[in-house]
Amino acid sequence: MSDVKNRLMSWESALLVLLIGSWSVASLTVEGFSGTSNMSFLLLDVSEIALMAIPLTLVVITGEIDLSVASTLGLTSAIIGTLWDAGLTIESIFVIALLVGAVCGLVNGLLVTRLGLPSLAVTIGTLALYRGLAYVVLGDKAVADFPQVYTGWATGSIGPIPKPILLVAVLAVIAGVILHATPLGRSVFALGYNQEAAYFAGIRVKRIKLWLFVASGVFASLAGIVYTLRYSSARADNGTGLELAVVAAVLLGGVSFFGGRGTLPGVLTGVLVFGVLRNALILADVSNEVLNFVTGLLLISSVLAPNLATLVRNRRSRTVTPPPLMEGTSV
Amino acid sequence: MSEPQVSDPTPVLALADVSKSFGAVQALRGVRLSLFAGEIHALAGENGAGKSTLVKTFAGVHRPDDGQVLLNGEPVVFHSPADAQHAGVAVIYQEPTLFPDLTVAENIFMGRQPRGAFGRLDRGAMNAAAEELFARLGVVLDPAGPARGLSIADQQVVEIAKAISRDAKILIMDEPTAALTGREVERLFAVARTLASHGCALLFISHRLEEIFSLCQRVTILRDGAWIATESVSDLTEDDLVQRMVGRELTELYPKVAVDPGEVALEVSRLTREGVFTDVSFNVRRGEIVALAGLVGAGRSEVARAIFGVDRWDAGSVAVEGKPLRAGSPTTAMAAGVALVPEDRRQQGLVMELSIERNMAVTGMKRLRRGPIIRGSAERALASDWATRLQLKYSRLSDAVGVLSGGNQQKVVLGKWLSTDPKVLIIDEPTRGIDVGTKAEVHRLLSNLAAEGLAVLMISSDLPEVLGMADRILVMHEGRLTAEIARADATEEKVMAAATGRGEAAA
Structure with missing residues (x-):
């Protein structure tokens, strides 16, 4: 374990260096990057990604994936627009929106845990399904004119810290404690490494996975609420393609795509790295296509990097350290 | 050290003062071992004694830091497992890895399939060649059948056939019998003896001492990576062997103390899981060790899994201290005081990482x-x-x-x-793959736990363990309980008779 921990720690410190490095380079080369207002905007701009990345971290550690988060965000936004048009109060709309997110997550979770379908396939399916549903609900309309109290909250800040980021921070701390210090968190890691052994130890594997999918849906619709209020615009295509940014941030944050490994602080750092790169590129007038290119590059390199590191380590130490699980190491 | 009765005095494969270390761990220290054509040579030692490292050195996985590998008396260096294979060394592992979707013959001739006209696979020739190999080994297997669904014993035979087809002269069998039933072990031994009579050299590794004595001519003993002795098996007793392996005298291997059984802790009535086991009823009292014996596949582990709730049952009931359990819920079983130490440590017992x-x-x-x-x-x-x-x-x-x-x-x-703090401990193959020293510790522990009032249900394929440890022996055959034998009446013959379905032993 200490070995695994060391590896994680070094991954996280490397990530921290990357964050500071890209920050410094951007400050020096990109005009307007280092100003306080841009820093505020940078943080605000990653708040939805961070919200979706928090539960996704746990989902990926259990060895599953949820690619439908950005579509759930869009569906939430479309439903907020429709209901607001229909004259419901905004508070009741928020409640309904979160319920919709829960149902979206529940559908994913049930398909994965009850029918035993692979989550990659299921959530690619619901990625299309929920987005399609969003268009069915709202069409290509845009609904605006939400109450100033709420849009003001979504764009406001305390000092340089945007208010939605405070919400993210509170939720991240709670999720971090759950993941790293409670029985539930321990169970998540155990079942991520070996589902069968976890089940044999009395861990409710399916139930935990189901609830994590539900949490993922709820957080996605929370992101949908923030997104809609922040732009004061409910549209069916809100957040299109954002799932890739979320997955990139989670993997960049050191979570193993194969389950078992990962930390929440790492993922939050990953989100920030992603935010800095995106913000700097936007300020430098780089086109959207290039932004997609960068997201793709980040995704691939964050999956590749741990493997490369292991490869290099093994090659260097081939004759020095014993291979794991070797007979001679026990005594 | 006695020489085997063979004409050629040069060993086909040997290690001369081989040392190997991994970082600070010295896995082998000046180990020597000579394999002669036609002999079956045992390698004995506790876990961690260096057996695996030795096997891997022969197999070309590890290269010695010091000392030499000798092939027909000439020093060689195996740079890779392929090198060792070309030199005629084959390793048969405990659990072979075949391609399940290919046929038996295709697995044997993987990569070297005979070709017919236009480069098509010549299945006829391939199956005939496989048939011939099996005939040489004296076993019956369908070459055209799929590898999927073969028992581990059959898979090992396929691996052996593969090795023979490649002209292997040296066969290393790394704990091949750990997962086999008595009859399968006998067949494997027959195959091994046939190979030896054809001039192969065999290195055999097993934790079951009686197997070493019944199969092998010589035994090399390792302890803590060092060579201790190479002896003729006929010059040793089991006690001598154990003593040299552990470097100390073991008191009793099966130290079950007599306990007056208390209240019924586990009551299983008419438990049925369709197609797996039928109408299984028994109880285990506090302080008792009850063994569940039978052949692999008789449904013993499945009964344990059902009691613990990992699998559901279709009919019947399970109660712990009089309180019924719900089907299919490990959490409730745990809350009621049931613990299951499963058969497969690596997959089910522990999270290795x-x-x-x-x-x-x-x-x-x-x-x-x-x-x-x-x-x-x-x-x-x-x-x-x-x-x-x-x-x-x-x-x-x-x-x-x-x-x-x-x-x-x-x-x-x-x-x-x-x-x-369980009330009922179900333990499936408590000492499989465990060295003798630790085995005795586990047995003592189980005995003490029972003495403290724990009810123990022990599933074991190790007959001496069953006879030594159990107060009562339940025997299963094809999903049904066929006998209950009291400790005083238990013999290996009675248990085997019930396990193989020869009914007269059923009480």
Whole structure:
């Protein structure tokens, strides 16, 4: 374990260096990057990604994936627009929106845990399904004119810290404690490494996975609420393609795509790295296509990097350290 | 040291004063071993004695730091497993890895399939060649059948056939019998003897001493990576062998103390899971060790899984101290005081990547909390307490459990379950793949636990263990209980008769 921990720690410190490095380079080369207002905007701009990345971290550690988060965000936004048009109060709309997110997550979770379908396939399916549903609900309309109290909250800040980021921070701390210090968190890691052994130890594997999918849906619709209020615009295509940014941030944050490994602080750092790169590129007038290119590059390199590191380590130490699980190491 | 009765005095394969270390761990220290054509040579030692490293040195996985590998008396260096294969060395592992979707013959001739016209696979020729190999080995297997669904014993035979088809002169069998039933072991031994009579040299590794005595001519003993002795098997007794392996005298291997059984702790009535086991009824009392014997596949592990709730049952009931359990819920079974030490340590018993302490604590996390948070100090205290009580050999509790030897891994599984303070302990193959020293410790532990009032249901394919440890023996055959034998009346013959369905032993 200490070995695994060391590896994680070094991954996280490397990530921290990357964050500071890209920050410094951007400050020096990109005009307007280092100003306080841009820093505020940078943080605000990653708040939805961070919200979706928090539960996704746990989902990926259990060895599953949820690619439908950005579509759930869009569906939430479309439903907020429709209901607001229909004259419901905004508070009741928020409640309904979160319920919709829960149902979206529940559908994913049930398909994965009850029918035993692979989550990659299921959530690619619901990625299309929920987005399609969003268009069915709202069409290509845009609904605006939400109450100033709420849009003001979504764009406001305390000092340089945007208010939605405070919400993210509170939720991240709670999720971090759950993941790293409670029985539930321990169970998540155990079942991520070996589902069968976890089940044999009395861990409710399916139930935990189901609830994590539900949490993922709820957080996605929370992101949908923030997104809609922040732009004061409910549209069916809100957040299109954002799932890739979320997955990139989670993997960049050191979570193993194969389950078992990962930390929440790492993922939050990953989100920030992603935010800095995106913000700097936007300020430098780089086109959207290039932004997609960068997201793709980040995704691939964050999956590749741990493997490369292991490869290099093994090659260097081939004759020095014993291979794991070797007979001679026990005594 | 006595020479085997062969004409050619040059060993076909030998190690001369081979040393090998991994970092600070000295796995082999000046080990020597000579394999002669036509002999079956045993390699004995506790877990961690260096057997695996020795096998891997022969197989071309490791290269010695010091000393030489000699092939027909000439020094060679195997740079890779392929080198060793070309030199005629084949290793048969405990659990072979065949391609399940290919036929038996295709597996044997993988990569060297005979070709017909236009480069098409010549299945006829391939199957005929496989048939001939099986005939030479004296076994009956369908070459055209799929490899999927073959028993482990049959898979090993396929691996052996593959090795023979490649002209292997040296066969290394690394614990081939661990997962085999008595009859399968006999067949494997017959194959081994046939090979030896055709001039192959065999190196045989097993934790079951009686197998070494019935199959092998010579035995080389390793302890802590060092060569201890090479002896003619006929010059040794089992006690001599054990003593040299562990370097101390073992008291009794099966130290079950007599206990007056108490209340019924586990009551299983008419339990049925369709197609798996039928109408199974028995009870286990406090203080009792009840063995569940039978052949592999008789449904013993499946009954255990159902009791613990990992699988559902279709009919019948299970009660712990009079309170009925719900089907299909490990959580309720645990809450009622049932613990299951499963058959497959690596897949089911432990999370190999997690630390010793995390594995120990996984069953009792709720009791280690302050508020919602797990106290790291309490977790560590629990793990270190059980590590001491079970005499676990480890360097740090934060080490991944996967680096421990098999016996120590089993102790971690035991600790993880004993820390839940169970009323009923179900233990499936308690000592499979565990060295003799630790085996005796596990037996003593089980005996003490029973004496303290724990009800133990022990599934075992190891007949001496069953006869030595159990107060009562239940025997299963094809999903049904066929006999219950009291300790006083139990003999290997009676148990085997019931296990193979020869009814007269059924009481």
